[in-house]
Amino acid sequence: MYNKIALIDDDQNILTSVSMLLEEEGYEVFSYTDGFLGLDGIFKENVSLVVLDVKMPRIDGLEVLRKIREKSNIPVIFLTSKDNEIDELCGLRMGADDYIKKPFSPNLLIARIKTLLRRSETTEDVSYGSTSSDEIYVHGALSLNKTKHTCSFNGKILDLTVTEFFLVLSLIEHPGQVKSRDQLIDSAYGSNTYVDDRTIDSHIKRLRKKFKEVDPDFSAIETLYGVGYRYRDEK
Numbered sequence: 704m705y706n707k708i709a710l711i712d713d714d715q716n717i718l719t720s721v722s723m724l725l726e727e728e729g730y731e732v733f734s735y736t737d738g739f740l741g742l743d744g745i746f747k748e749n750v751s752l753v754v755l756d757v758k759m760p761r762i763d764g765l766e767v768l769r770k771i772r773e774k775s776n777i778p779v780i781f782l783t784s785k786d787n788e789i790d791e792l793c794g795l796r797m798g799a800d801d802y803i804k805k806p807f808s809p810n811l812l813i814a815r816i817k818t819l820l821r822r823s824e825t826t827e828d829v830s831y832g833s834t835s836s837d838e839i840y841v842h843g844a845l846s847l848n849k850t851k852h853t854c855s856f857n858g859k860i861l862d863l864t865v866t867e868f869f870l871v872l873s874l875i876e877h878p879g880q881v882k883s884r885d886q887l888i889d890s891a892y893g894s895n896t897y898v899d900d901r902t903i904d905s906h907i908k909r910l911r912k913k914f915k916e917v918d919p920d921f922s923a924i925e926t927l928y929g930v931g932y933r934y935r936d937e938k
Contacts, residue, residue: 706820707731707748711741711767712756712782721754724809725816738762742770745777752778752820754812757794765793772798776864778819782807795905800866801892802902818892823852823865840875842934844918847875859917866891867910870903871934874924879936881927907932 708730710718718734725732733748735741738759745753753771757764768779781794781802794802801815838849844857852868854861863871873882873890882890884900891906907924914921923935 706751707733708816709733709735709741709745709748709750709753711735711738711753711759711764713737713759714756717756717782721809721812724813728813728817730816738764738767742767745771746774750777751823752780752816754780754782754816755799756782758784765797768794768797768799776862778823778865780812780815780819795902796909798864798909800864815892819865822869840872842875842878843923845871845875845923845934847872856914856917856921861913861917863910863913866906867913870906870910874932874934878934881931881933883931887932903932 708725710721710725710732711734712718713736715736718736722732722734733744733750735744739762741753741755744750755764755767759767764781768781771777771779776798778800779798781799782805783794783802784805800819803812803815840847840849846855847868848854849872852863852865854863854868854871869891870887873887884903887903891903907926911921911924914924925933925935927933
């Protein structure tokens, strides 16, 4: 599959080195040293994924992400300073799919990009209708179309990112069963991928917020402290 990737970072060295690596992998890369230019380019070029730095002049990465999420659930990977936990958590809660700390391994970034692109492939032809060939999970008020990567609750569509969708899918496949953070990381990012536990916690917090937007009384995603999360079995 042919993919376009947007890189937004005010560090020209990062743009150059990552662009070369991605182009060697067969991707078309659009590089931007400024958040405003990046926003224009993302939608003009119809890119498949965005790699976004947090600390930039004029407009920072958090604000760029907010503007992206106003229009699209395109996968976004944040690049953040090594010791800046606030940026990581804010980015995830605003809808970033993943984050990587600087300095980072280019090969790690490429692996994360491939995982997100692979998992988002079926979302390009977005259709909320279903066909007989679709794989659909229904549990109470929740309906999840695994084929089209769509999710609804009480008949209302939830706008989920790729990572959020796979987290809900992991929880709903076995309602009532507790999933550890490690299991959820495997579901959202693939096996053999290191992601901090706080990443899952932030994604779950954002998921709950999205469910509460369509049902203020939503409480089906339960926390078992020290163990993990589960989707309540309503049977």
